[in-house]
Amino acid sequence: MAKIWIFGDYSQAEARVVAWKGPVPSLRQWFMDGVDVHAQVARQIAKFVQTRGIKMPNNLFMTKPWDTYAKGDKERDISKATVHGNNYGLGKRKYALLTGLPESYAGQVQEIYHHLFPEVRSGYQKGIEVELRKTRTLTTAQGWTKTFYDVWSDDLLRLAYAFYPQSTVGAMLVKTLTDCCEVFEKETDGLLTPQRVRAKGLDVQLQIHDAIGVVTDDDPATLAYTARTIKRIAEHPIVVGGEELVIPMDFQVGYSWGDLEPYKLAA
Numbered sequence: 668m669a670k671i672w673i674f675g676d677y678s679q680a681e682a683r684v685v686a687w688k689g690p691v692p693s694l695r696q697w698f699m700d701g702v703d704v705h706a707q708v709a710r711q712i713a714k715f716v717q718t719r720g721i722k723m724p725n726n727l728f729m730t731k732p733w734d735t736y737a738k739g740d741k742e743r744d745i746s747k748a749t750v751h752g753n754n755y756g757l758g759k760r761k762y763a764l765l766t767g768l769p770e771s772y773a774g775q776v777q778e779i780y781h782h783l784f785p786e787v788r789s790g791y792q793k794g795i796e797v798e799l800r801k802t803r804t805l806t807t808a809q810g811w812t813k814t815f816y817d818v819w820s821d822d823l824l825r826l827a828y829a830f831y832p833q834s835t836v837g838a839m840l841v842k843t844l845t846d847c848c849e850v851f852e853k854e855t856d857g858l859l860t861p862q863r864v865r866a867k868g869l870d871v872q873l874q875i876h877d878a879i880g881v882v883t884d885d886d887p888a889t890l891a892y893t894a895r896t897i898k899r900i901a902e903h904p905i906v907v908g909g910e911e912l913v914i915p916m917d918f919q920v921g922y923s924w925g926d927l928e929p930y931k932l933a934a
Contacts, residue, residue, distance in 0.1 A: 669884075669885040669922075670882050670883065670884065670885060671882070671883060671884070671885040671890065671920055671921065671922055672880060672881070672882055672920060672921050672922070672923070672924060672927065673880075673881050673882075673883055673890060673893055673894060673897075673918060673919070673920045673930065674878050674879070674880045674881075674918065674919045674920075674927060675843075675878060675879045675881075675894070675897040675898065675901055675916045675917070675918055676877060676878040676916065676917050676918070676919065677836060677839065677840070677877040677878070677901070677914045677915075677916055677917075678914060678915045678916065678917050679698070679704060679705075680832075680836040680839070680877045680914045681751065681754075681832035681833060681836055681877070682694065682698075682704065682750050682751065682754065682832075683698050683912060683914055684808075684831065684832035684835050684836065684907055684912070684914075685754045685787070685791050685832055686698055687907040687908045687910055687912045688790075688791055688794065688831065688832070688907050688908045689786045689787060689790035689791035689794070689908065690786065690790060690908050690910075691784055691786040691787055691790060691791065692786065693783075693784060694708075694750075694784060703737070703738060703743075704750070705743055705746045705747040705750060706736055706737050706738060706740075706743050706746070708746040708747075708749065708750055708780070708783075709728075709736040709740065709742040709743045709745070709746035710733055710734050710735075710736050711783050712728055712742070712746060712749070712776065712779050712780065712783070713728040713729070713733035713736055713742060714733040714734070715779050715782070715783065716728040716729060716733075716779070717729060717733050721775065723772055723775075724768065724769060724772055727741070727742065727745070727768075727772075728742050730742075745766050745768070745776070748762075748765050748766050749762075749766070749776060749777070749780050750780075752765055753777055753780050753781065753787065754787055754791065754828065754832075755825055755828040755829045756792060756821070756824060756825045756828050757777075757825070758821075759773055759774045759777060762774075762776075762777055791828070792824070792828055795824070795827050795828055795831060796824060796827075799815060799823075799824070799827050802814075803815050803816065805827060805830055805831055807831060807834045807835045807838055808835045808838075808905040808906055808907050808912075809835065809838040809839075809842075809905065811834055811838055813830055813834070815827055835905070835907070836877050836914075837877075839901075839903075839905065839914065840876075840877060840878075840879065842903070843879055843897070843900055843901040843903075844879055846900045847879065847881070847896070847897055847900055850896060850900065879897060879901070880924070881893055881897065885922075890920065890930075891932065891933065894918050894930065894932050895932060897916065897918075898916050898918075898932065901916045902914070902915060902916060917929070918930040918931075918932070
């Protein structure tokens, strides 16, 4: 039987961790409501730009009513980069390179973001800095630790801002990967070997950033079983900022890694 890739990808995982850790109430509520957070951020930036008549290159954030920006719009892509980069304290020059905006305009968008979501600085980043000043050590939601020995600087703080969500999500994925391997091993009724796993069509091959890649039989029932199993294992709760957080997993399928389409599990 033909084989097919299925990738389970944690949905906007690092941004969720920041929203809970801060906490950042607006971002957190959007995540809880299941809406497109990056589109929502684009709309809020557009609203700010339009109501104040702020000039942007190529009429950015001004091309249509602020509450209609959605996936596929350039503004939504810029907002996605804005969330990730500015949660981690990205400098104006690097942010300009990341978004393609002229540096002066990039700085404006950065300040708009922090005006709309002040808790990113006052809650999340300040909290990381306070923890770091105590012992130079940060601890993830799973208890992983890292000590920062370098000279105190903005670069050190940026590394620390990025460490907590990136390592928290990384630890989640390691657990998901190993648990999937154990479950699929049981499905083979014996010793886990590549041949036995592949014979069942449940071949855990890749761990990529915040995604797990599995090769399975190109059969609707097997594909659905594989996705449900990964989802059940992956969506385990962690505690961030004193509150439980479950990061949902989205799926894509395809015959090659570079040609994937969204996959929806039946209810």
